[in-house]
Amino acid sequence: MTIPATGGFWPLGGPVSRAEIALIIIDMQVDFCAPGGWIDQLGEDVSNTRSVIAPIRHVLEAARAAEITVIHTREGHRPDLSDLHANKQWRTRVHGLGIGDKGKTGRILVRGEPGWQIIPELSPVEGELVIDKPGKSSFHRTELADELKKRGISRLVVTGVTSDCCVQSTMRDGFEYGIECVLLEDCTAAVETPNHKATIEILGAFGGRWGGVSDRAAFKAMLEMLDG
């Protein structure tokens, strides 16, 4: 889906050089989307979050081939949980297994634990930026904004999980920082489909208040048109 008002992948238009563009893959971690990870241990359905692994793999390969910057994020907390807010821990503990608790994949969402790792299908390679985030937004108390500025990146292609939570927070914050974000609709998912659909509708309204909504075919077509 493209934005008719501007007719292209980027709502703000182009031209854009490849040095200005980054692909960000949000929180594709074992705890969120692998069998045996935290969400799976809670008895919730990970088929939605797993369904985007192959599409993201596809855009990751395209981004690597086009030599644009690739950014991965991991939600997690320090082993002493000093960066975990009491209400965030409480809300997750209601499910029976909360952040910091010992599960089958180590301590839930704690840095360095097996469940906190990015799933092997989408492992970062050398030279890719990995951002550790304690909150929902990839910008909250991370070096992301500084890294983008330092590298001259003004356009962010957004993928990962979950659309209603960390993806939406990252899009909204990207907008605040003046970063042009485009979400790939077929490379993001939520645990509950109605929340995913509502997120896409809200983000796409008014021509994309906080950024555009597109898909991986349009992303690849945009990459092929880059010359700089």
Added chain:
Amino acid sequence: MAERGMKNFGAIAANPYSWPFDGVWSASDTALLLLGFQSGNIAALSAGPELEAAMELLEEAKKAGLTVVVARRGADPSESAVAARRRLLGDHVPARHSAEWALSDRLELLGDAILVDHGGDNAFFRTGLEDELRQRGVRNLLVTGLPTEGIVHATQRAANDMGFECLAVADACKGTSPLRHSAQLRITTFGNGLFGAVATAADVLAALTTFQE
């Protein structure tokens, strides 16, 4: 129950949990946020009833001595990327000091209310609001404003990442469509309150006028 120097209000019957999560809220640690109650927004969204609900909360909050925060969005020449994007996509941001930018004249504030000017949707972004609230010992936020899926939710998301315990007051907020309003609040409450809880103004008023020892 922790003592915080003032009497604690009763818990609020909220969705998906009784708010706040730890049962502790008082005038000294709670702020009422009034976001985007500006003339242009109120008219465009026909948000008279929502403004009315927020004003009732403000009245009781002032009596009880809660911190009050008022935020208004206006085009900020220093945030050119944001402003340019807004203009291009037709998502109108009022010029500062214009009639549509002005706060509702119903909003009668006490002198010590915190007034925040912001250019985007998030009232915390580069405004110093977080520090201001922390200095006052605020940890709980009652959130009202316009529109639900814009200024309100962007601000609540940011507050939640900062660790503030947030409650969106459903009927003191209005979205750009009923569907967006209800969907955004549903997302707020997902996962046992990923971004906090949701209640009605009546639920909040009932709790504000009761005390627990």
